[in-house]
Amino acid sequence: MHAAPLDALYLDNFRSIKGAPNENHGRELLELHTVGRASGYTEAMVKDSAKILSGWTVGTTTDWAVFYDQAKHTTGPVTVLEFSDANAASDGRELAERYLRFLANHPATARTIARKLALRFVSDTPSDALVEVLAATYLSSGTDITAMLRQLVIHPEFVGSAGRKVRNTVDDLVATARVLQVEVHTPTRNESFARAIAYAHKGILLWQWPRPDGAPERNADWASASRMLGSFRMHWNMAGGYYPKVDATYKTARWWLPQRRLRLDEYVDHMCRMVLGRGSTSRDLKAVCQATGRAPGEIVTKDHPLVRYLFVRMVVCLLDSPSHMSR
Secondary structure, eight states: OTTOHHHHHHTTGGGOBTTBOOHHHHHHIIIIISSOGGGOOOHHHHHHHHHHHTTEEEOTTTTOOEEEOGGGOOOSOEEETTEEEOOOOSOOHHHHHHHHHHHHTOHHHHHHHHHHHHHHHTOSSOOHHHHHHHHHHHHHTTSOHHHHHHHHHTSHHHHTOTTOSBOOHHHHHHHHHHHTTOEEOOOOSTTBHHHHHHHHTSSSOTTOOSSTTOSOOSGGGGOOHHHHHHHHHHHHHHHTTOSSOBTEEOOOTGGGOOSSSEEHHHHHHHHHHHHTSSOOOHHHHHHHHHHHTOOTTOEEOTTSGGGTTTHHHHHHHHHTSHHHHBO
């Protein structure tokens, strides 16, 4: 982490100089990425964390590469939780590595990462028992995130969590493109699908969350009226193949018709299986009929309005539903 250019820049470690280390990187390393506030670190420990990381910098006037500058390393005794060192050498690289390994293997870090994973994949209120199981796996596996995920997906809380998390705007975009089976081609200009999707989801741009804590994971943060309206517009644009459409191929409305003739309620059931991964419900059928003004018993062929100008209305009924907007 200390050798990543974006971290060193965004968290100001490149501004550290000998005798005056910038505290930002040292603070966020403790608060957000490892042990967390509950571990009991102090303000003095934040300063010592910054001292340990000082020396790592970025060539802001050359190639933007990370390198170590001994002249910027602040020496002097340091203590962060159970980690202590005389910090007497001008070259603090070995010290920084030991410090990061200490933090990575700390039980508090295990709980921080475990809770983040549970919050992301299970619910807004994961049980302490689940967090402890994941934290124990993290420590016993030697900080292996893959092992944590394997343990997570077999846990009863994860198995029973379907539909409990609201998709954020980027998740929604990816899920929508997947179920609509959009074929994306190499981008040729800024309007190309592969580039336009950065803002087509109507939410915050990917990697552009302005704070170092990362985008929120709780349902309420992704369930505002403005967010939903933005997603509904994206669903309409993509269901109709309207936008983004440069360097992308959308399935035609006729492609979705599974056979030459079938009842409208059978067609809705087919579309639910294709888009939502399950059969239709009475609620789905009612919503489609109300949105399109058609009846369940109508016979649908390639010339039916639902396979022409009403196709988009039918599909967005499914994409705008809780079944698609949650995961």
